[in-house]
Amino acid sequence: MSTQSLATLMTPCLIVDEARMTRNIERLAAHAASLGVPLRPHLKTGKSVEVAHRMLPGGNGPAMVSTLAEAEVFAAAGIRDITYGVGIALNKLDRVLDLHRAGCRLTVLVDSAAQARAVADASSHAGIAIPALIEIDSDGHRSGLVPDDPEIIEIGRILQDGGAELAGVLCHAGQSYGAVGRAAQAKFAEVERAALVRAAEALRGAGLPCPVISAGSTPTAHAATDLTGVTELRAGVYVFFDLVMAGIGACAVDDIALSVLTTVIGHQPARGSIMVDAGWMALSRDRGTAAQEVDQGYGLVCDEAGRPIPDLIVTQTSQEHGTIAVRPGSSAAMPALPIGTRLRILPNHACATASQHGHYNVIPAKGGPLMQWERFGGW
Numbered sequence: 001m002s003t004q005s006l007a008t009l010m011t012p013c014l015i016v017d018e019a020r021m022t023r024n025i026e027r028l029a030a031h032a033a034s035l036g037v038p039l040r041p042h043l044k045t046g047k048s049v050e051v052a053h054r055m056l057p058g059g060n061g062p063a064m065v066s067t068l069a070e071a072e073v074f075a076a077a078g079i080r081d082i083t084y085g086v087g088i089a090l091n092k093l094d095r096v097l098d099l100h101r102a103g104c105r106l107t108v109l110v111d112s113a114a115q116a117r118a119v120a121d122a123s124s125h126a127g128i129a130i131p132a133l134i135e136i137d138s139d140g141h142r143s144g145l146v147p148d149d150p151e152i153i154e155i156g157r158i159l160q161d162g163g164a165e166l167a168g169v170l171c172h173a174g175q176s177y178g179a180v181g182r183a184a185q186a187k188f189a190e191v192e193r194a195a196l197v198r199a200a201e202a203l204r205g206a207g208l209p210c211p212v213i214s215a216g217s218t219p220t221a222h223a224a225t226d227l228t229g230v231t232e233l234r235a236g237v238y239v240f241f242d243l244v245m246a247g248i249g250a251c252a253v254d255d256i257a258l259s260v261l262t263t264v265i266g267h268q269p270a271r272g273s274i275m276v277d278a279g280w281m282a283l284s285r286d287r288g289t290a291a292q293e294v295d296q297g298y299g300l301v302c303d304e305a306g307r308p309i310p311d312l313i314v315t316q317t318s319q320e321h322g323t324i325a326v327r328p329g330s331s332a333a334m335p336a337l338p339i340g341t342r343l344r345i346l347p348n349h350a351c352a353t354a355s356q357h358g359h360y361n362v363i364p365a366k367g368g369p370l371m372q373w374e375r376f377g378g379w
Helices: 020-035 049-054 068-076 091-101 113-126 151-162 175-178 182-205 217-223 241-246 350-354
Strands: 013-017 038-041 063-065 082-088 107-111 133-135 165-171 210-217 232-235 256-268 275-276 300-303 309-317 321-326 340-345 359-363 371-374
Touching: 013 020, 020 038, 020 049, 020 359, 038 113, 049 068, 063 068, 068 082, 068 091, 068 151, 082 165, 082 371, 091 107, 091 113, 107 113, 113 151, 133 371, 151 165, 151 182, 165 182, 175 182, 175 217, 182 210, 182 217, 217 232, 232 350, 256 350, 340 359
Parallel strands: 013 359, 038 232, 063 082, 082 107, 107 133, 133 165, 165 210, 210 232
Antiparallel strands: 013 256, 256 275, 256 340, 275 321, 300 309, 300 340, 309 321, 359 371
C-alpha cells in the first residue's frame, strides 16, 4: 500500500482531489438525468482507466474519445460503446475495424462524401458495418455541415447503401467556450439542439434513419434546460474543470479538481517574484484565460492544501522554471513563501496540463495515503 503524502512527493507532479472530481461527475449525471437524456462522458481529459471507471457507472460505456489510442486502451479495459469524436482519417480505418473485431462498437465521425465512401468501402470489404455519425456545425466553430446542407443527405445515402451504418448526427457547440454565464451558455445549448433536430428531420424526410442525436460540450451540457429530440449528452473537461471553465462561469474555482504540486526554489525581490520548479513542461503553454476578463497567467497559485492565495498567479514560464508574482494591477502583497514551500497551481486547461504527466497522485475522498492512477497519451 502506498504511504505517499503531499509532503513526500517529488515535484512538479499532478494532483487530483478525488472528492471534487466525484462531486463534478455526480453533478452532471444528475443534471442529465433531470433532462431525461443519457450521458456519454468524454474520456479525453483523464486519459486514465481509473478516471474512466468513475465517469462510467455502468463500466462499459457509453463513452467518447478523441484519439484511437484512447479507444484501444479503454476497449481493452472493457468499455465497449465508444464514439471517436474526430473526423475519421482514412488511414485509421484498419484500426477501427480491429476494434470492432475485438468486440468494441466504435462509432466514427464524418462530414464529407469522401469520408463516407471510405467508411462504406472499408465496411463492405470487411463485412463489418462501421457506424458513423454525420457532424453538424451549429456555430461556425470548427468542422461539420450546416443543418440544411444537401451533402448531409448524400453522406447518409452513401453510408446506408454502401455497407456502413448511418448512426445519426452529432454536434459540438465549441463557441460556447467563449460564452460567459449560464444564460449565454444555455442559448448555445438551444442553438446546438435546434441544429441537430433540423439535420435529423432532413435525414428522416429523405427516408434515412437517424437514431442518434448527440449534443454537448461542458458549458452547454451544464446549462441546457431543454433537450427535446436529443438522444445523448456529451461533456469531458467537467471531470476536473479548469480556470477557463471557471472564467466563463461553467464552474467555480472550488470545483477544480486538478492541480500541479510545485516547490519554491528561489526569490527575486527586486522583481517582486519567486521561482518554482514547475515550468511549461509541467503546466503546459496554454493561455486560455488571456482573453477572459480575469487573466490567470499560466495558472492560479494555491497553498499546499489547495486554497487559492489571493491574486497570486504564474506570470511567466520557461521549460522547467515558473515565475510567480502578484497579478498586475492588484494591491495584494506578496506572501512570505520561503524556499522549500510547497504550492499547488490550478491549470488554465486541464486537458493540456494533464497531458504533460504520466500519472495522477490522488488525494482520497475518505482520507488516507495518496493513490496513484496511471494515465497515457499518444494517438
